[in-house]
Amino acid sequence: MSVTTHPTAVPAPAPIAFWRLKGFPLIPVLILLLIALVAIFADVLAPYDPEIGSLARRFRPPAWQEGGSMAHLLGTDHVGRDVLSRLMYGARVSMIVGLAAVLFAGVLGTFLGIVSGYLGGWVDQVIMRLTDTWLALPGLTFAIFLAAIVGPSELNIIFILGGVYWTRYARVIRSEVLSLKEREFVNLAIVAGCSRRAIMWHHILPNVINSAVVLATLMLGIVIVTEAALSFLGVGVPPPRPAWGLMLADGKKGLMVGYWWLTVLPGLCIMLMVLSANLLGDWLRVKLDPQLRQL
């Protein structure tokens, strides 16, 4: 038999779900890496300019379908732009907007969460009531409202999404800080003469970074979907730019007459990226749990 089988080395049977989470999510990570690489090297990889098409070559189907050609592997859209090139540049938009918005939301939410949880009192009341108010508004509607005010641009979308989703960080981080600040090591720091600022940023922050990272991977999916939705609704990334949500919006009219590649392909990209980010987040959540890690 093969040398790789170790029948005696198998430990007591563990729940299947645990094994799934414990194991490194190789495929999701590879997908994310692939999307990231494509986003970084879109200039080199994309065969055509994503914003300029030729009306003579509109609605070409993908290469493997009848009427398709190798010149446009994934076909062309209603103004003759190459779908593959647009998907590649779209990955760049999704990655940049997604990561930057998550980072912005994370920094803002973590800061407010720590301050709120550690200082307590009226500071806590103000921040938490603000959070409650924020959460009472539906995220997408709120984002559309903000986008309508400040106008669509990639930079604005980043701040809008960050400004809408920081509340989740604030809530999660605050609750974590509430339990952390009762821990004995925080008392020891107080007894040792550390100031409140030093305790918050030196002792509490490193202990909540794990949660913030896990939350970030889970938020990445939500943010990307929301970005796509905003673009789809016309208040996100402005039209000539290649964004997946925008491609969906442009392609939806063609869906009924058989131009499936204009919607299915960007939809597939969004789904793969969100799914991968969530699977990675699930795994990280277990992996970075301080209790489990110390075992």
Added chain:
Amino acid sequence: MTAEPLLSLENLSTHYVSQQGSRVVRAVDDVTLSLNAGESLGIVGESGSGKTTLALTILRLLPPAARIVSGRLVFDGEDLRTKSDSEMRRVRGKRIAMVLQDPMASLNPLFSIGDQVGEPIRVHEGASRASAWQRAVGLLKSVRIASPEMRVRQYPHEMSGGMRQRIVGAIGISCGPRLLIADEPTTSLDLTIQAQYLDLLRDLQRRHALTLIFITHNLGIVARMCNRLAVMYAGRVVEQGPVARIFNAPAHPYTQALLGSLPRMSDERERLTAIEGQPPDLASLPPGCAFAARCPMAFARCAAEAPPEFTLGEGRTARCWLAAPATARAPLSAHAVGGEGGAHAEGIGG
């Protein structure tokens, strides 16, 4: 050396006040203690007797509901009650250090030992990270941790319980404090580790000329570690004085009962002696002596009038009518007191 005590508390009271102000819990009530440099004071009492609140009062680290309502708190010639919060921060960890109840949980799991031992040095002396690490190595050596150069780079989860304990001790002495308050530092340890740790603390006390306040409910530890003892009951110090003299002849019935409840090797009793009843509610103390309801020697005056602190020779006081000098006893039923007081003066430990 001047005759001035290092720490002196005069009629210090700390009360917890409920939000409406309707309930007042007298956690520390009218405590007068003084401690000379180099002495070690044991504070004993059952749970809820105000030991920890007393320690937190000295460090001015009380929870928001608690307030120091009266008295003086003088440390090293300075009145700590008048200091601002930032001035107190410079006292904590630098001049008064504290070892907490559960040193096992006192270390931050995310920082290396070197960073944690060096932290007070960086906070108080503005030392660089590198020089704080150097000092940390020396401190680990002084708490007898083997191969300290390797250990400073490790993390708390890589240490055994006894080692973490000693590391917390090293943090305590890192800035060379004059006073070290240890709040039940051995409750979470098994007996052999406990013994090693007490040895270490005593050794550190000798070498660094530390003044030690040892809060515990274990009289055995007091006998081993301390030269002075203060017994707390219901927020008050009911008896204090040199350890040996209190152990030989306890003046307060509560102290007698505490010592009586200790099992001895020679004991032939089947059951341990317990003190009947419960300590009183600190929010509604009886008008007389707080221990009267449980005291086997209580008499009429005990329930009516709280005893003041009577001085019984040098540095020794007791809050009990039985300890009152003859002149103070006179007002109420002199004959009833006479008999019991006389029997008591012989002591039960002799």
